[in-house]
Amino acid sequence: MPHPSRPPDADTHPSLELDTGGRDRVLGPGAMVLAGFARAIAPDLIAMVDMVARTAPFRRMSTPSGRTMSVAMTNCGTAGWVSDTKGYRYDPMDPLSGHPWPALPALFADLAARAASRAGFSEFHPDACLINRYEPGTRLTLHQDRDEHDFSQPIVSVSLGLPAIFLWGGPARSDRVRRVPLEHGDVVVWGGPARLVHHGIHPLTEGMHPLTGRARLNLTFRRAM
Ligand code: MD3
Ligand code: FE
Numbered sequence: 001m002p003h004p005s006r007p008p009d010a011d012t013h014p015s016l017e018l019d020t021g022g023r024d025r026v027l028g029p030g031a032m033v034l035a036g037f038a039r040a041i042a043p044d045l046i047a048m049v050d051m052v053a054r055t056a057p058f059r060r061m062s063t064p065s066g067r068t069m070s071v072a073m074t075n076c077g078t079a080g081w082v083s084d085t086k087g088y089r090y091d092p093m094d095p096l097s098g099h100p101w102p103a104l105p106a107l108f109a110d111l112a113a114r115a116a117s118r119a120g121f122s123e124f125h126p127d128a129c130l131i132n133r134y135e136p137g138t139r140l141t142l143h144q145d146r147d148e149h150d151f152s153q154p155i156v157s158v159s160l161g162l163p164a165i166f167l168w169g170g171p172a173r174s175d176r177v178r179r180v181p182l183e184h185g186d187v188v189v190w191g192g193p194a195r196l197v198h199h200g201i202h203p204l205t206e207g208m209h210p211l212t213g214r215a216r217l218n219l220t221f222r223r224a225m
Contacts, residue, residue, distance in 0.1 A: 027168065027180060030154075030194030032119045038158050039185030044107060045219070046160060046211055049131055052076045052102045056094045058133050064088070070138045071201075077104040077128040079224040081147065088147050090128060090224040104129055111187075112156045112221035119189035121154045126221035134164065134216040140201040142169060142177070145222075153223035154191030160184055160219070161212030162204060169198035184209065 023035035038045060058072035061083040075081060079090040080101040094101050108129055116124035132140070145155060159182040166180040166188075175198065182188070190197075201218075208214055 028194060030190060030192035032189050034115055034118060034187040036185045037115055037187035038111060042160055042185050043211060048105045048107060049217055052131065055102045059096060071140055072133040074131050075129060076102040079128040081128065081130045090147060115156050115187045115189055116154055121191050124154060126223055128222045128224040130220045132218040134204045135214055136204050136206040139203040142167060142173065142198045142200040144196055144198055146196065148222055148224050150223060151195050154189050156221040157188045158219040159186045160217040161209040162207045162216040164204055164216050165202035167200040167202055171196055173198050
């Protein structure tokens with residue numbers, strides 16, 4: 001028997017699910033917050049990030065216009081997102097080492113697939129995990145994620161450590177921007193009509209978190225290639 005708040009086509013249009021009963025919330029068409037979904041495994045996720053960063057250290061990349069991003073980044077998976085004066089791309093190699101990025105830990109792949117499935121996207125098999133590290137004052141200006149091959153695949157994001165205000169716009173850069181608070185352990189799934197929205201992160205507020213210190217980590221799982 002269908003859930004009373006669940007329209008009949010909620011399986012094909014996950015955003016139409018009106019109420020998940022818990023703290024989960026639909027942000028809009030295609031975008032869903034799974035509040036605290038990763039909280040229980042957060043210490044393990046953070047330990048894995050530390051392991052990845054021993055092989056592929058966090059670094060601040062250059063933009064094509066020659067500026068340095070304030071967010072520090074690294075990657076794991078068979079492809080990693082890189083930015084330099086030549087442009088943005090997914091690359092199987094870490095340009096710092098000349099070696100492949102560290103493999104995607106099974107814990108990461110499993111979490112991403114479970115979250116996507118819960119939001120209505122079955123068979124999500126990410127090949128790339130971009131790991132962003134923010135310190136107080138660090139921001140990410142409004143942008144679209146459009147370097148991936150197939151926009152029908154969702155992106156799954158996991159927030160760890162210090163809280164942040166996520167800026168969530170629309171398909172056009174001039175669209176109204178909403179502010180969405182994201183906390184430690186929150187997972188957001190973005191797909192369908194939300195896949196190409198403009199988004200960013202408001203400058204991080206000063207703070208200290210027991211598991212990450214003066215930092216916020218964000219994992220974004222993507223099907224890049
Ligand atoms: C909506 N990261 O890595 S996560 C990024 O918190 C990025 O580090 C932010 O934007 C962060 O590209 C935001 C939420 C997110 C990630 C990717 C999206 C939202 C998205 C792609 C399409 C639409
Ligand atoms: Fe993004």
